[in-house]
Amino acid sequence: MSIELVIADLESKFSASLRAEAESMVAEMVPAYQSGITLLGRLKGSLGQEIELTLTDGRVIDGCLLRATKDWVLLRTAYESVLIPLSQVNVFGPLGKALMGSHRLDNLSMGTILRDLADKKSLVRLFLLSGNWLGHVVSCGSDWIGFRVYETRKELIVPLTAIVSISTPVILEE
Structure with a gap:
C-alpha cells in the first residue's frame, strides 16, 4: 500500500472518529442545554x-x-x-x-x-x-x-x- 493511501486511510479514520465524538458530545449537551431554557x-x-x-x-x-x-x-x-x-x-x-x-x-x-x-x-x-x-x-x-x-x-x-x-x-x- 502506498504512503498516500495509508495517509488517506488514517485521515478518513481520524475524521470519522472526530465526527463520532462530536455527535456524542452533541447528544449529551442537548438535554443539558434544553434544561436551562425558560x-x-x-x-x-x-x-x-x-x-x-x-x-x-x-x-x-x-x-x-x-x-x-x-x-x-x-x-x-x-x-x-x-x-x-x-x-x-x-x-x-x-x-x-x-x-x-x-x-x-x-x-x-x-x-x-x-x-x-x-x-x-x-x-x-x-x-x-x-x-x-x-x-x-x-x-x-x-x-x-x-x-x-x-x-x-x-x-x-x-x-x-x-x-x-x-x-x-x-x-x-x-
Whole structure:
C-alpha cells in the first residue's frame, strides 16, 4: 500500500472518529442545554412573530408577540392589543428558539400598565372566566383593579389573579 493511501486511510479514520465524538458530545449537551431554557427565553425568541395562545377561558388568540415578561405577554391581533397574564395561558402555539445570552429585564408590571390605562381613561374589554365587559379601569391596587362597566356604570372590584386578558381596540390607540 502506498504512503498516500495509508495517509488517506488514517485521515478518513481520524475524521470519522472526530465526527463520532462530536455527535456524542452533541447528544449529551442537548438535554443539558434544553434544561436551562425558560419559557421567557422561548417567548423572547418569538418577539415580532405570529403565535397562538389558548387561554384558560377557552379562547384562542392569534397575534404578533410584541412584549414578553415573566408575568405577562402583549399580543397585537388585527383589531386589538391584548395584555395576557402568563398564568392564564394553557398552551403556547409555535414559539421560536430561545434567545441566547442575557435578556433585557422587563420590570414593567401589569399593575403599572393597568394604572396607566386608568389614568388615560382607555376603553378596554376585560375578560374573566365568568364573562367579559367593556369599560374602563378606574383604579388599580396592589392585587386588584376597579373596573367601571360601560353600559351600566357599575363599578366592579376584580382581583388581578382573575383577569384572563384585557384588550384595547387598535383603532382607539394613540
